[in-house]
Amino acid sequence: MKTESILEKILAAGHLAVTSECGPPRGALPDKVREKAEMLRGSVDGINVTDNQTAMVRMSSLAACIIIRQMGLNPILQMVSRDRNRLAMQSDIIGAYSFGIDTMLCLSGDHPRFGDHPMAANVHDIDSVQMLDMVRTMRDEGKFQGGDKLDGPPKMFIGAAANPFADPFELRVARLAKKVNAGVDFIQTQCIYNLDKFELWMQGVRDRGLDEKVAIMAGITPMKSVGMARYMKNKVPGMDVPDELIKRMAGVPKEKQAEEGIKICVESIQRLKEVKGVRGFHIMAIEWEQKVPEIMERAGLLPRPQV
């Protein structure tokens, strides 16, 4: 084992792992963090804490991770290269590990264009692939990115994202291979609605044996309404929502659409469980964290294994 991460232990034991996420509040509201994280207790193995998601200012991922860690839960520190240079990243990583946060996710982050500070400077000192390499070097070689020796290396279990639905599709397996080469341990994918395309991507992943080198967790987001489905299809870059899905959501009365969304989500999980190389699920129930235990229950993923 490379780390003390519960997620690593679950995966190593051969269980399907489950993570979910919690977006920190837009203000100094620590109880909001506790409230959201509490809803996930017992249902998941790790809780991603987003880092200024959609380029909107929120409580820092690090601070919210500490709150969650202090609740005895397992936060996953998300870190984007948009807002921090390599100095700030490394100091936050050491800081996080010092609070017992042992799992993280390396991302490039949404462009500020989409957020509440479109006038902000982009940092992008390093990209997500280089961030993976940096964290792995800190952990395995006990060295800072700049080359100096690091006392007390942060033993981080290192994750990254993958979007099988972005273009060019033919490059998407190769991009995963770059992350594998950089040292990624687990992948959480973009929300999967087009299961056929995802399976095609997984075929490419398996053909190259990448599924043996990295644990791929399938990204799932339940849809609350047909409006949300349309929004995801039309407004969110790199999202692939098939028309049949929108039709299915539109085909049920408004008050039953949320339930239909959950049903779709559970069906997706059942189908994806059968896909070779899928090692778990990442449930992104956006502002709908309370539904995660029900989804887990219905998908047959409870109780969570003790490792």
Next chain:
Amino acid sequence: MITAERKPMEELIAYLRPFRRILLLGCNECVTVCAAGGRKEVGLLSSALQMRFAKEGKPIEIEEITLERQCDPEYVEELVSRIDQADAVMSMACGCGIQEVARRFQDKPVFPAVNTTFMGASERQGVWAERCQGCGNCVLGVTAGVCPIARCSKQLLNGPCGGSTKGKCEVDPDIDCAWQLIWDRLKALGMTEQYEENIPAKDWRTGRGGGPRKIVREDLA
């Protein structure tokens, strides 16, 4: 070339309001090519400013001079005989030219008439696009001749990100995804295996990370 765009008229008027005799400078290099600050644009701006101030009942005098190269002290020196006749200088050159004039004439107010924008190339008549950020350590040799630093919105050296859609950038459908362009060229070159060689974290010291830069050529200095 270095590209520039004329500033809004109101901003120029505000700069010049306290002055009566203006020296309006153009440059015969990049800003001429991108039609922002050459002889022609100097003439047009001069007329517009004179009309505007005349209308306000506060006529101004403008002398128009377009230097061969405003970022070069040798040409800026040509202004010595004319500078005293002006209360202020307005320059339509890029930021380099404007600063050279300011450096040479310490006691003369100098104002920019353009916003210097980027180092780019002409895509078609009247359209210029960014191509280079002068990072000081060119990566084009490993990115198939397309610069991800200048042309990827996230400056990814190992792109594309998850927002690349049908060859376009998520930030703006008018922006080509740099990594799509790189991939297309790697394919055309039969060099797709190069894509998987991770490009390491960049040393920004050769760029702005090392502070203002200078080139000293001992053989020429």
